[in-house]
Amino acid sequence: MFDISALDLARMQFAFTVSFHIIFPAFSIGLASYLAVLEGMWLWKKEDRYIEVFNYWKTIFAVGFGMGVVSGIVMAYQFGTNWAVFSDKAGPVIGPLMGYEVMSAFFLEAGFLGVMLFGQKRVGPRLHFFATLMVAVGTLFSAFWILSVNSWMQTPTGHIINAAGQFVPDDWFNVIFNPSFPYRFVHMVLAAYLTTAFVVGAVGGFHLLRDKTNKHARLMFSMAMWMAAIVTPCQMLAGDQQGLNTLKHQPAKIAAIEGHYENVKGAPLVLFGIPDNEKAELLYSIEVPRLGSVILTHSWDGELPGLKSFPREDWPNTFLVFWSFRIMVGMGMIMLLVGLWSLLRRSQGRLYDDVWLKRAAVAAGPVGFVAVLCGWITTEAGRQPWTIYGLLRTADSASPLSGAEVGATLLAFILVYFTLFGTGVYYMLRLMAKPPAAARETATTSLKRASGLTGAPSTLDQTDR
Numbered sequence: 001m002f003d004i005s006a007l008d009l010a011r012m013q014f015a016f017t018v019s020f021h022i023i024f025p026a027f028s029i030g031l032a033s034y035l036a037v038l039e040g041m042w043l044w045k046k047e048d049r050y051i052e053v054f055n056y057w058k059t060i061f062a063v064g065f066g067m068g069v070v071s072g073i074v075m076a077y078q079f080g081t082n083w084a085v086f087s088d089k090a091g092p093v094i095g096p097l098m099g100y101e102v103m104s105a106f107f108l109e110a111g112f113l114g115v116m117l118f119g120q121k122r123v124g125p126r127l128h129f130f131a132t133l134m135v136a137v138g139t140l141f142s143a144f145w146i147l148s149v150n151s152w153m154q155t156p157t158g159h160i161i162n163a164a165g166q167f168v169p170d171d172w173f174n175v176i177f178n179p180s181f182p183y184r185f186v187h188m189v190l191a192a193y194l195t196t197a198f199v200v201g202a203v204g205g206f207h208l209l210r211d212k213t214n215k216h217a218r219l220m221f222s223m224a225m226w227m228a229a230i231v232t233p234c235q236m237l238a239g240d241q242q243g244l245n246t247l248k249h250q251p252a253k254i255a256a257i258e259g260h261y262e263n264v265k266g267a268p269l270v271l272f273g274i275p276d277n278e279k280a281e282l283l284y285s286i287e288v289p290r291l292g293s294v295i296l297t298h299s300w301d302g303e304l305p306g307l308k309s310f311p312r313e314d315w316p317n318t319f320l321v322f323w324s325f326r327i328m329v330g331m332g333m334i335m336l337l338v339g340l341w342s343l344l345r346r347s348q349g350r351l352y353d354d355v356w357l358k359r360a361a362v363a364a365g366p367v368g369f370v371a372v373l374c375g376w377i378t379t380e381a382g383r384q385p386w387t388i389y390g391l392l393r394t395a396d397s398a399s400p401l402s403g404a405e406v407g408a409t410l411l412a413f414i415l416v417y418f419t420l421f422g423t424g425v426y427y428m429l430r431l432m433a434k435p436p437a438a439a440r441e442t443a444t445t446s447l448k449r450a451s452g453l454t455g456a457p458s459t460l461d462q463t464d465r
Helices: 006-045 048-081 084-118 125-154 172-176 181-210 215-249 251-258 291-297 318-347 355-363 367-383 403-433 440-451
Strands: 159-161 167-169 269-276 281-288 386-388
Touching (some): 006 048, 006 125, 006 367, 006 403, 048 084, 048 215, 048 403, 084 125, 084 167, 084 172, 125 172, 125 181, 125 367, 181 355, 181 403, 215 291, 251 291, 269 318
16 A cells, blocks of 8 residues: 555554544543542532533543543454554463453443433432542543553563563563553543643633633633643653653653754753754754753753664654654643643632633643643654564564555544544534533432432522522
8 A cells, every 4th residue: 555564554553543542531531530529529518510510521521431432442453453463472461451451440430430420310429429439430440551551561571471472471560560650650640630621621711701600611610720730730740750760761762852863961952853863863953951961860961862872773753752742742831831820810810800811721622632642652652663662573563464454444444433533522522512501400409309308498509699
């Protein structure tokens, strides 16, 4: 197919499907926790606006969760179709970890999802909150196991290689808690929370631009801006720690991220440039002296590796890694700016009055998704040419398929994905465009019933009047 090898087509197909898949779980992880917080706040404060916002986002969560499940199933099938050699060699490690994810995470999510979505009038409010909490915990368990799998591929430990060339677990603790896992897990979960916060903030800002007095939109906007202001700096600290870990275990990836071809002491921070692997140099670079060493080694004279320290056949796609990282960082700076802006306006008592802040929040709605995708590209493209870093090459992991076979399935995936997931995203946007409406009777009646006060007047009826 256009003289592209079956290996390249298989990589393109995996990249395409994982790009669709990762955005839905990232949104689901953050939104599940947000729903748990909303329902917990409702039980604590007895204010209807919390459960009404919960009901607003509950349906959106269900759609996103469903699309995440569907895209995840496709991902699993590709291991057997396009990457059979990898599945055979890494199966003894990867298979059980994926199985643990299904048993401990997916079953937990699926078991309580129905109660969360449809059980509000059928079970007590505290049992319903427990179901919502279990769904949120399930999404975190899912992230735990998937990040453990991927981190082991990045920094493999706790295994032996048997006579058949298979990776066999020798120490499950070291397999699961491999050197890069803690840093990557924290970084991914915080990324999911920020992604969700900026979607919620965009929806809240959108509806506040239409009606500044909408109490539901105010709640969304306020909570989202708190997350932006608090979690973004935490994410930057987590990213710094992951960078130190990557320098230790995957120095070639850091060399590609920084655009360094030579070992550099007191390395500058390269803001922009054009990496050229053919010439082995960075063209048109704009640099801040010594700041690269300060950030990555925490030393003014720290030494950073260059790509020339590694065999040419082990170099990743430097241009792709270099720019995907910078786009990710750029998205992070936008998040930080919006968060600090919101803090300033909140301190002035003008959080809901600044039209430009609300417009900025709406415009920044997708930045979390862009950051997640670019972070994933940096991680995966920077690992190349390895599927299991330093031990199994990507070229040695693929199934013995022809380019025509892989190309045909890639085209089918493109058509089906854009149709199916395009429709799903359109439906979610339609739901978000509807202003959150009050559901006073449902919310107050359920709490009254649980408290045995159905026939008596309640102070809840006066909330927000």
